[in-house]
Amino acid sequence: MEMTMRWYGSKFDTVTLKQIRQTAYVTGVITTLYDKQPGEVWTREEIRALKNEVEEAGLHISGIESVNIHDDIKTGKGNRDLYIKNYIETLENLGKEDIHLVCYNFMPVFDWTRTELARRRADGSTVLAYTQKAVDELVPEKMFESISSDMNGTVMPGWEPERMAHVKELFEMYSDVDEDKLFDNLKYFLEKIMPVCNKYDIKMAIHPDDPAWSVFGLPRIITNMENIHRMMKMVDDEHNGVTFCSGSYGTNLDNDLPAMIRSLKGRIHFAHVRNLKFNSRDDFEEAAHLSSDGSFDMYEIVKALHDIGFSGPIRPDHGRMIWDEVAMPGYGLYDRALGAAYICGLWEAIDKGER
Numbered sequence: 001m002e003m004t005m006r007w008y009g010s011k012f013d014t015v016t017l018k019q020i021r022q023t024a025y026v027t028g029v030i031t032t033l034y035d036k037q038p039g040e041v042w043t044r045e046e047i048r049a050l051k052n053e054v055e056e057a058g059l060h061i062s063g064i065e066s067v068n069i070h071d072d073i074k075t076g077k078g079n080r081d082l083y084i085k086n087y088i089e090t091l092e093n094l095g096k097e098d099i100h101l102v103c104y105n106f107m108p109v110f111d112w113t114r115t116e117l118a119r120r121r122a123d124g125s126t127v128l129a130y131t132q133k134a135v136d137e138l139v140p141e142k143m144f145e146s147i148s149s150d151m152n153g154t155v156m157p158g159w160e161p162e163r164m165a166h167v168k169e170l171f172e173m174y175s176d177v178d179e180d181k182l183f184d185n186l187k188y189f190l191e192k193i194m195p196v197c198n199k200y201d202i203k204m205a206i207h208p209d210d211p212a213w214s215v216f217g218l219p220r221i222i223t224n225m226e227n228i229h230r231m232m233k234m235v236d237d238e239h240n241g242v243t244f245c246s247g248s249y250g251t252n253l254d255n256d257l258p259a260m261i262r263s264l265k266g267r268i269h270f271a272h273v274r275n276l277k278f279n280s281r282d283d284f285e286e287a288a289h290l291s292s293d294g295s296f297d298m299y300e301i302v303k304a305l306h307d308i309g310f311s312g313p314i315r316p317d318h319g320r321m322i323w324d325e326v327a328m329p330g331y332g333l334y335d336r337a338l339g340a341a342y343i344c345g346l347w348e349a350i351d352k353g354e355r
């Protein structure tokens with residue numbers, strides 16, 4: 001495995017490449033062209049400029065998170081063929097720049113959903129949190145308003161203000177899209193892009209829906225073992241794989257995370273590792289990465305990845321906000337750096353223990 005850290009680009013991120021370079025064991029970044037709209041083509045020049053900037057800092061690009069999917073593709077409407085054509089062109093340009101991993105998601109309207117971005121924990125740190133009660137009491141159009149004041153002046157992925165201004169229209173677009181239709185639209189998209197992925201060896205790694213169940217009556221499909229296997233079978237190509245995100249699949253306590261990892265051998269191209277602390281089945285908060293701070297056995301999760309011979313990038317996922325850092329919620333430097341060190345420690349111990 002390679003330890004990496006997500007980086008939003010110098011225009012958007014409070015964390016610098018220099019800081020990432022000095023974080024022990026982190027050799028690569030997972031990055032994106034953050035100001036690109038879904039459906040836009042990424043040019044070779046833009047990709048190369050990003051790549052040069054990362055390489056000048058002594059790091060390299062381990063993968064892209066994300067190249068976002070236009071809603072016309074997810075709903076199967078309007079200009080989907082044009083947007084798929086553009087997506088293929090972007091993949092081609094990434095391939096020519098020697099980038100071989102793309103994380104994306106197929107979530108309708110909202111990307112990940114949290115009801116609080118700065119829940120205070122006993123130690124004074126703040127974390128992202130979710131409670132079903134708050135979602136049930138909220139009309140979806142108010143979702144953005146209710147959390148935007150906690151974004152620390154940053155733009156959070158999937159929650160861009162321009163996008164949120166059209167939430168009502170987005171809901172209308174999805175009104176006749178159920179789970180089966182969403183699966184069909186995903187299959188249509190994957191079938192069209194697989195040839196270019198094969199040509200340039202680009203691994204597509206779908207990110208799970210977060211939380212891993214339907215919110216506001218919208219369909220959600222990348223939620224459990226059965227559905228991921230359905231997704232991989234419907235387009236059976238090793239380039240059609242997954243991002244294993246413990247914090248997202250883990251939102252549903254019915255998901256056995258180590259068993260899921262073992263069942264996905266060869267098809268996990270990217271891993272997000274983090275812990276959650278459950279206060280009840282439908283109230284959870286993001287904890288420190290350490291097992292003892294949350295509800296997951298992080299040793300078992302990392303061990304399962306090690307056991308299947310996982311060799312792709314891992315990144316620590318959302319961290320707590322600690323030591324008075326002001327950053328994008330979940331994406332400060334300090335707690336993610338602690339997370340990276342902890343995961344590397346687990347990996348080294350497992351690795352040496354088995355030799």
Ligand SMILES: [Mn+2]
Nearest residue numbers: 245248272317
């Ligand atoms: Mn994730």
